[in-house]
Amino acid sequence: MASAYHDLTLAQARELLDQGEVTSRELTQAMLERIEAVDGQVRAYLTVTPELALDMAEAADELLAQGQGGPLTGIPGGIKDVLCTQGVTTTCGSKILENFVPPYDAFLVKQLKEAGMVLLGKHNMDEFAMGSSTENSGFFTTRNPWDLDAIPGGSSGGSAASVAAGTCYFAVGTDTGGSIRQPASHCGVVGFKPTYGRVSRFGLVAFASSLDQAGPFTRTVADAAAVLQVIAGHDPSDSTSAPRKVPDYTAALNQGVQGLKLGVPQEFFATGIEPEVEAAVNKAIAELATQGAEIIEISLPHTEYALPVYYIIAPAEASSNLARYDGVKYGLSLRAENADLMDMYLTTRSQGFGDEVIRRIMLGTYALSAGYYEAYYGKAGQVRTLIKQDFLDAFNQVDAIVGPVAPTPAFDIGQRVDDPLQMYMSDICTLSTNLAGLPGMSLPCGFSGGRPVGLQIIAPHFAEETMLAIGHAYQQATDFHWQRPEI
Ligand code: GLN
Secondary structure (H helix, E strand, C coil): CCCCHHHCCHHHHHHHHHCCCCCHHHHHHHHHHHHHHHHHHHCCEEEECHHHHHHHHHHHHHHHHCCCCCCCCCCEEEEECCECECCECCCCCCHHHCCCCCCCCCHHHHHHHHCCCEEEEEECCCHHHCCCCCCCCCCCCCCECCECCECCCCCCHHHHHHHHHCCCCEEEEEECCCCCHHHHHHHCCEEEECCCCCECCCCECCCCCCCCEEEEEECCHHHHHHHHHHHECCCCCCCCCCCCCCCCHHHHHHHCCCCCEEEEEHHHHCCCCCHHHHHHHHHHHHHHHHCCCEEEEECCCCHHHHHHHHHHHHHHHHHHHHHHCCCCCCCCCCCCCCCCHHHHHHHHHHHHCCHHHHHHHHHHHHHHCCCCCHHHHHHHHHHHHHHHHHHHHHCCCCCEEEEECCCCCCCECCCCCCCHHHHHHHHCCCHHHHHHCCCEEEEEEEEECCEEEEEEEECCCCCHHHHHHHHHHHHHHCCHHHCCCCC
């Protein structure tokens, strides 16, 4: 095979391992060398774990030699630093957690390890997953492998950039308002946000608990199905985890789109969408029509309220979730010494949190305060129900929704840092999905000014199979997922 190991998809790497053409140790070594070669420029990793990875690879090779192992046995992957990894530093992109080494694995990390993954390290992210560019990381900014002057998207920018740069075969990130789909779109990879409750949140450092959901980043839709198969499922330690059977996601891939009704929400195209983005998305929709899908224009009339509703609910939940970082728990590096208790809290928090996190805590605390609660949080909850109802009405008519992921391709590093509202607009087409608890996916469908563009597919609750079938059908007929950045 001509292509280098780092150009392969997960399925191709699986095949080489299964045929004994490569060992997991060799594959892992090759990935560590790739990290060494390009991550100085991309900066997708906050922590690389070479010794651990090589140990895991050797254990995987032993299993494979005995003809045993799971779907991910010996496959090197990376995890967003928002997910707890036993014995491996988990910072959530924040200085306040700089020295936090979790004593346990997140449930989904345990599932991945049981399936045999090799952990290469932890991916960079916006602090506490608040952001759309990875520029809010407390440590450094990740760059887009397609254009090092561009942001990779966020908050899971490290995960998306790593898959695009070939420094892992898959990654797992989280999506509270778009943080899997938007960076996937900007980096030209597949990003899959499952239905709320499909994947356990146990061990996921909470940002906004009613919105957070973890899911895979891969190069192909088929690879996303393989990773989803491992991380989906009921977890009794997460009270919002759905006690539902996990279907065979890989079997769903070949269902095709013949006879499917696909809704195109006009509101997603009224968001200041760039012409080249619009053209790429329309071309992708036309391809699905060629394959036999029926395209229907639909309306999601409350879309314009998704952004204001999200920026009440997410900060409100965050202000409560982040109260636990008090300088006493989770590592002591930033604890202010020689102060009285209140002083210690205040100094620790003002030094440990970045500007965006402090902004959100203030917004959320205000929205929840006595006298304002009903006017803000209460009202936002009511409008959230209307947004969800829009989707339920649409799904009476169509099997899935297709449209853009973001109105523009990746913007330049620094371009939106001083303008929070402009930054918030990045997620205008993704936020409503989280508010409604629905699954959504991004897959590469073109370029704008040399930077990747993604197609978004949204399905009814727990209809991940429909999204996978549509995405896979599209990738069978196109080659955007085979293109690699020159890095
Ligand atoms: N960009 C959005 C925010 O800043 C969404 C982030 C996310 O999905 N984690 O809140």
